[in-house]
Amino acid sequence: RDPYAVSVLTSATSPVPSSTGSNKGSSVSCLAASPMSVGVATPMSTSHMDCAWTTASSHQQQQQTSAADATPTPAGCYYATVRFKKGSAVYVSDFSLGEGEYVLVEADRGEHIGVVTSVTRRAPKYNVVSRVIRGADTQDITRLNRLRLKEETSLATVRTHVQKLSVNLHVTDTEFQLDGKKLTIYYQSSAPADFRKLQRRLHSKFKCRIWLMPEEEAVDM
Secondary structure (H helix, E strand, O other), rough: OOOOOOOOOEEHHHHHHOOHHHHOOOOEEEOOOHHHHHHHHEOOOOOOOOEEEEOOHHHHHHHHHHHHHHHOOOOEEEEEEEOOOOOOOEEEEOOOOOOOOOEEEEEEEEEEEEEEEEEOOOOOOOOOOOEEEEEEHEEEEHHHHHHHHHHHHHHHHHHHHHHOOOOOOOHHHEEEOOOOOEEEEEEEEHHHHHHHHHHHHHHHHHOEEEEEEEHHHHHOO
């Protein structure tokens, strides 16, 4: 037998933080075979199998302290109601926000911009998936103003195509996503209508996804 060989087995149960920061009811069993974590075997003699342990508890405490210091403090969780041109929605943010602040949020396969109308630390009863990306800068505000001007001309264009195709609906407004990848068309209609041909025409014209939404559905969420 090798007098230098030693088998070390420790068992510990430690809480595992979940994605929401809670560690209730979660544990893990750890197996450690590192001599530095519990002790080092030192042979007293090459002719005998006896060995003495020299503990390294102070080193272990230093390791635990360093690990604790390296763990980042969890950021606060905020729930912000963000208002758009039509309607509003709730987004989760890991940084504080102020009312009246413009922010970029996760949108339909892209980014959109809106203004914060309220902020709370209390989570709503439903699951909030989309997040606030960052606060808007001057370039984002400039892009927003340009899109508002573009929406005025796009509204006239959409209405012209609706008339040409004799689609039974009244277009009330349009709204571009900040990244320009989506155009939402708000409308009113007293009867079901087939939008497929209109969508193809508008997609060819604006080179982006076309989404038609009834005016009454553009409400706060």
